[in-house]
Amino acid sequence: MAEISKINDNTYEVPIGYRPGMRVPGRIFVSAALRDMVESGTIDQVANVANLPGIVNYSMAMPDAHLGYGFPIGGVAAFREEDGIISPGGVGFDINCGVRLLRTDLQATSVQPRINTLIDALFEAIPSGLGATGRLHVSDQQLTDVFINGSKWAVEEGYGVEADLSHCEESGHMPGADPAQVSVRAHKRGRPQLGTLGSGNHFLEIQRVEEIYDEPVAKKFGLFKGQITVMIHCGSRGAGHQICTDHLEVLSRAVKKYNIDIPDKQLACAPLGSPEADNYFGAMVCAANYAWANRHIIAHWTREVFERYFPGSKLDLVYDVAHNVAKIEEHEVEGKRERLYVHRKGATRAFGPSRSDVLQAYAGVGQPVLIPGSMGTSSYVLCGNDRALDLTFGSACHGAGRVMSRSQALKLFTGQNVKAALNRDGIVVKATSPSMxxxxxxxxxxPSGDVVDVVHNLGIATKVARLVPLGVSKG
Amino acid sequence: MIPFEYLEHTADIKFRAYGKTPAEMLSNAAAALFKSMVEPATIVVNETWKVELKAFDLEDLAYQWLCEIVFLFETESAVFATFSVNLEQDGTESMRLLAEIGGERIDLQRHSFENEVKAITRHKFGIKKNEVWCIQVILDV
Structure with missing residues (x-):
């Protein structure tokens, strides 16, 4: 078996031949310390993705890579339009799971004394956790509008303001939605859950800007030391999960029909241009738009809570990024511009200043790249660099990445002692379940800092600010 | 024979469920799936749901069955504790599953929730028969 080799301090190559059927090598972007945390199963998944037809350059894993299903979490791969594929395994069940950052005009010193009340009020205002139903009751027709128009629908309905739209990736509504490809079952799951945070690693966090690394860019993003920010992490809820489940079934049959050899059933896919691929893409866009609307509604209710406790305060959107999505993008491949289907599964787009997709307000500095930490650790704001286009099709990591199983965590910790430890660090936590x-x-x-340093040191994105949690609301 | 066991997995939930018959294995798999979501001891059975599914083979039927439980949990706002499964051959080319699920509507005061299962993955999903039937499942949470 071919061996993994070190290319530089933050890049390792998984050579063709590491696993059978690889069309391109794999690239894992990790430091030596993080390399030791990458499980062999994760490397196998990087190699498996390299088997898929039409893959360009490398099957990649970001520094937060860990074991997923199909693609690793932190996986990035791009496929040529002429002979490539699209795979729900490269997007995940939680389509357009993503992160939104709001900046306030409030100083931490004025918010900190009321943090308990504020977190309680946010926990109350934003439905979260298992079994929770939303505050909204949308009809099937309205849901179809959400699938097509995403955040634009939310703004038209009075959630958020027009200016928010330009501060979302894809302006919060990605083109290409095909609601006819969304099943009745996905409607049934999606209808009651619009405007809910969900559970697991999803959260709403009140943070303080602790450190500024790049003053001019921070200024452009409207960030300053001691400022209060709000971070929202959630996705497309049951609608997205069901859309992925439904189309995975169709694409499982498509691999037989089109004779595609896949090493893992979760890598089911269809050739680009086939009806199965088009239908999945159209449905996936619907889920992506649902997720943008969902984060938009949650941000609106967050503003309402802040208005109650801090009248006249302003919460402006810094940016909203998707980290589970497949997108059609133009990239340079061997000196030629090509249209590629870039899959990012647990990876954030990190476009530099040369891309026209970066919004006007941030022209010249690249898009904000939002990297949440784990509960209780720092989150980071970076700005995308053009170097990322050469290295990773303009992609960075999406978080810290798990290293310990849930069952192991339950053996080592209890909800009570985790909460107490966070309280000792001055962090207030409100959650629906102690085991969670x-x-x-x-x-x-x-450690989120280690993961972010790899991205920074490789020149994919540059560190702008570090945010520390003051209060967390979890599902 | 233990009905099911959870295995180590960094990010998600992995389990194996067993049965002397495929039907018993599917009943135990449903119990394993649901126990990862809600503590079964907190559930009172006072309502039943009927499920009927059809597929080409046992593996597809098993996958559909577990997906159906996640779907019913969310859309019926109900929690389940008993899973009675019957399998029958449907002609030469397909199999049919008939099941009755027992449970009750969600009561946030009483039910203690664990993980939110987003979906049943196809990753390393499989059924084997040695001395007993065994299904392996990874849940996306």
């Missing part, structure tokens, strides 16, 4: 707190203990994740 134990499973999401800060120790189960890689």
């Amino acid at each position: 707190l134990a499973e999401e203990a800060p120790q189960v994740y890689k």
Whole structure:
């Protein structure tokens, strides 16, 4: 078996031949310390993705890579339009799971004394956790509008303001939605869950800007030391999960029909241009738009809560990024511009200043790249660099990445002691279930700073600011 | 024979469920799936749901069955504790599953929730028969 080789301090290559059928090598972007945390199963998954037809350059894994299903979490791969494929395994069940960052005009010193009340009010205002139903009751027709128009629908309905739209990736509504490809079952799951945070690693966090690394860019993003920010992490809820489940079934049959050899059933896919591929893409866009609307609604209710406790305060959107999605993008491949289907599964787009997709307000500095930490650890704001286009099709990591299983976490921690430890660090946590707190203990994740340093040192994105949590609302 | 066991997995939930018959294995798999979501001891059975599914083979039928439980949990706002499964051959080319699920509507005061299962993955999903039937499942949470 071919051996993994070190290319530089932050890049390792998985050579063709590491696993049978690889069309291109794999690239894992990790430091030596993080390399030791990458499980062999994750490397196998990087190699498996390299088997898929039409893959360009490398099958890649970001520094937060860990074991997924089909693609690894932190996996990035791009496929040529002429002979490539699209795979739900490269997007995940939680389509357009993503992160939104709001900046306030408030100083931490004025918010900190009221943090308990504020977190309680946010926990109350934003439905979260298993079994919770939303505050909204949308009809099937309205849901179809959400699938087509995403955040634009939310703004038209009075959630958020027009200016928010330009501060979302894809302006919060990706073109190409095909609601006819969304099943009745996905409608049934999606209808009651619009405007809900969900559970697991999803959260709403009140943070303080602790450190500024790049003053001019921070200024452009409207960030300053001591400022209060709000981070929202959630996705497309049951609608997205069901859309992925439904189309996985169709694409499982498509691999037989089109004679595609896949090493893992979760890598089911269809050739680009086939009806199966088009239908999945159209449905996936619907889920992506649902997720943008969902984060938009949650941000609106967050603003309402802040208005109650801090009248006249302003919460402006810094940016909203998707980290589970497949997108059609133009990239340079061997000196030629090509249209590629870039799959990012647990990876954030990190476009540099040369891309026209970067919004006007941030022209010249690249898009904000939002990297949440684990509960209790720092989150980071970076700005995308053009170097990322050469290295990773303009992609960065999406978080810290798990290193410990949930069952192991439950053996080592209890919800109570996790909460107490966070309280000692001055962090208030409100959650629906104590076991969930134990499973999401800060120790189960890689250190977020180490992961972000790899991205920074490779020149994919540059560190702008570090945010520390003051209060967390979890599902 | 233990009905099911959870295995180590960094990010998600992995389990194996067993049965002397495929039907018993599917009943135990449903119990394993649901126990990862809600503590069964907190559930009172006072309502039943009927499920009927059809597929080409046992593996597809098993996958559909577990997906159906996640779907019913969310859309019926109900929690389940008993899973009675019957399998029958449907002609030469397909199999049919008939099941009755027992449970109750969600009561947030009483039910203690664990993980949110987003979906049943196809990754390393499989059924084997040695001394007993065994299904392996990884849940996306």
